[in-house]
Amino acid sequence: MKELQDLKEISHNIYKAVYNNKEILLTKSSYPPYYGERKFDNLREWIPSRSKLSAVLLKGYNLKFRGDEKLLYLGAASGTTVSHISDILDKGIIYAVEYSAKPFSKFLELSKMRKNIIPIFADASKPENYSGIVEKVDFIYQDIAQKNQIDIFIKNSNFFLKENGEGIIMVKARSIDSTEDPEVVFNEVLKELRKRFKVLAFNTLEPFHSDHIFVHVKVLK
Amino acid sequence: MKYRLWLGDYDNDLHLSKDFFKSFLSCKNDNPVPSEAFEVAKKKISNYYEELRKVAIEVAEKEVEKELKREDRYVVMLLKALDELIESINILEEKYRDLVEIKNSGVVESLNRSINDLKKLRKEIEKEIEDIMLKIAPNLSEVAGVKLGARLIEKAGSLEKLATLPASTIQVIGAEKSLFKAISRMKKGKKARVPKHGIIFQHPFIRTLPKRKRGKMARFLASKIAIAARVDYFSGELKEDMIEEVRHRYERIARS
Numbered sequence: 001m002k003e004l005q006d007l008k009e010i011s012h013n014i015y016k017a018v019y020n021n022k023e024i025l026l027t028k029s030s031y032p033p034y035y036g037e038r039k040f041d042n043l044r045e046w047i048p049s050r051s052k053l054s055a056v057l058l059k060g061y062n063l064k065f066r067g068d069e070k071l072l073y074l075g076a077a078s079g080t081t082v083s084h085i086s087d088i089l090d091k092g093i094i095y096a097v098e099y100s101a102k103p104f105s106k107f108l109e110l111s112k113m114r115k116n117i118i119p120i121f122a123d124a125s126k127p128e129n130y131s132g133i134v135e136k137v138d139f140i141y142q143d144i145a146q147k148n149q150i151d152i153f154i155k156n157s158n159f160f161l162k163e164n165g166e167g168i169i170m171v172k173a174r175s176i177d178s179t180e181d182p183e184v185v186f187n188e189v190l191k192e193l194r195k196r197f198k199v200l201a202f203n204t205l206e207p208f209h210s211d212h213i214f215v216h217v218k219v220l221k
Numbered sequence: 222m223k224y225r226l227w228l229g230d231y232d233n234d235l236h237l238s239k240d241f242f243k244s245f246l247s248c249k250n251d252n253p254v255p256s257e258a259f260e261v262a263k264k265k266i267s268n269y270y271e272e273l274r275k276v277a278i279e280v281a282e283k284e285v286e287k288e289l290k291r292e293d294r295y296v297v298m299l300l301k302a303l304d305e306l307i308e309s310i311n312i313l314e315e316k317y318r319d320l321v322e323i324k325n326s327g328v329v330e331s332l333n334r335s336i337n338d339l340k341k342l343r344k345e346i347e348k349e350i351e352d353i354m355l356k357i358a359p360n361l362s363e364v365a366g367v368k369l370g371a372r373l374i375e376k377a378g379s380l381e382k383l384a385t386l387p388a389s390t391i392q393v394i395g396a397e398k399s400l401f402k403a404i405s406r407m408k409k410g411k412k413a414r415v416p417k418h419g420i421i422f423q424h425p426f427i428r429t430l431p432k433r434k435r436g437k438m439a440r441f442l443a444s445k446i447a448i449a450a451r452v453d454y455f456s457g458e459l460k461e462d463m464i465e466e467v468r469h470r471y472e473r474i475a476r477s
Contacts, residue, residue, distance in 0.1 A: 133226075133252055133273070
C-alpha cells in the first residue's frame with residue numbers, strides 16, 4: 001500500500017498530497033466514502049473529474065475558508081461536491097438547492113447524515129420561493145447547467161448574498177449556447193457579471209472538464 | 222412590511238406558526254428578507270438549525286416522493302422499458318430462428334415460449350401506457366396518438382415541460398442533430414436545410430402525405446399538439462373538436 005506524500009493543508013480542512021506520483025486533493029472527514037472515492041484515515045479523496053470545485057483547487061487557485069461560513073449551494077445534484085463542502089465548513093451551514101427529484105433522493109441520504117446541510121427541494125431560478133428559509137450567506141456556489149444560469153446567480157445574490165459576500169459560478173458554455181464558440185460565450189458571461197460584481201478570478205477547468213470556466217466574484221462596494 | 226419565514230410571519234416581531242411544515246412550504250417573499258428577521262428567529266427558538274434541518278428534510282422527503290410518483294414519469298419509464306423489451310424480443314427472435322434451423326431441441330422450445338411470454342408482456346405494457354395516457358393526457362393522446370404522445374412526453378422530460386415548449390420546438394423534437402447542424406451553418410452564412418419534422422413524422426397524417434406537403438402539415442400538427450399538451454396539463458378536460466380540426470386540415474392539404 002502506497003502512502004500519501006507531501007501532505008499539506010492548503011485551506012481549512014482541505015489538503016493536497018502526492019499519491020502514486022499524482023497530485024490529489026483531500027478533505028478532512030469523519031464520514032465514510034460517499035460516491036466511491038478513496039479514504040485515507042480521516043481524509044477523503046476529492047476527485048476533480050467528479051467535482052468542479054476540486055478541479056478549480058487542483059489547478060492551483062486557492063479559496064480561503066474559515067470553516068464557519070454560511071453557504072448557499074445552487075444545483076446540489078446528488079451531493080458529490082456538497083459532501084466535501086460539508087467537510088470543509090464543519091462549523092458552518094450549507095443551504096443546498098436542487099430541483100431534480102432523482103438525484104435529490106440520493107442527496108437526501110447525505111443530508112440526513114451531515115448536520116450542517118439543509119436540503120431544499122426547489123427551483124433555483126425562483127429564489128422568492130425559498131426566501132423565507134435561507135438567511136443571508138457569505139458565499140454562493142452555483143453549478144447549474146441552464147441557459148439562464150447567470151440570471152439565476154444574480155437573482156439569488158440579490159436575495160441572499162451578504163454585503164461583502166463572494167460567489168463561485170461554474171459556467172458551462174454548451175448549455176448557454178451550443179452553437180457558439182465557447183470563448184465568445186465566456187466573454188459575454190464575464191461582461192454580464194462585471195456589471196454587478198468584481199471578478200476576482202476566472203479560468204478554464206481543463207483537463208478535467210471541457211468547455212467550462214469557473215468565475216470567482218465578489219459583491220461591488 | 223411583513224415577511225413570511227419558514228417558522229412564522231415576521232413584522233418587527235416574529236409570530237411562530239402552529240405548523241412548521243405548512244409555513245415551510247409557503248414562505249414565499251417577493252423581496253429579500255432582512256437579516257434581522259433571521260436573527261430574531263434564531264433567538265426565538267433554541268437549536269434553530271436543528272429544527273430547520275428536521276423540517277427541511279421531512280418536507281423534502283415528502284415532496285420528492287410525490288414528484289417521483291407522478292404518472293407522467295411512470296409513462297416515461299414504462300416507455301423506456303418498452304423500448305428495451307422490443308429490442309430484446311427482436312434479438313432473441315433472430316437467434317431463435319437460427320437455432321430452430323439447426324436443431325429443434327427442448328431448450329430451443331422453451332426459448333420460443335419465453336419469447337412469446339415477452340411478447341405478451343409487451344402488449345401489457347402497451348396497454349398500460351395507453352390507459353394512463355388517456356387519463357393524464359387525453360387531448361394529447363387524441364391529437365398525436367397514444368404512442369407518439371407518450372414519446373413526446375419522454376423526449377420533453379415531463380408533461381409539464383412539454384406543455385411549456387413552443388410548437389416550433391415540438392415540431393422538431395427528435396431532429397435535434399440536423400436542426401443544430403442547420404443553425405450552425407446559418408450562423409456561418411451558408412445555406413441550410415432546416416428539418417421539417419422530428420418524431421411527429423410518425424403521425425399517420427404526416428407520414429402519408431407527399432414530401433412537399435409534409436412541412437405544412439407538420440407545422441399545423443405541432444401547433445395543435447402544443448395546445449393539446451397545455452390543455453392537458455392545466456385543465457385536463459377533453460376538447461373534442463381539436464382532432465376534427467386536425468383531420469379537416471389534413472384532408473384539405475392532401476387534396477390540394
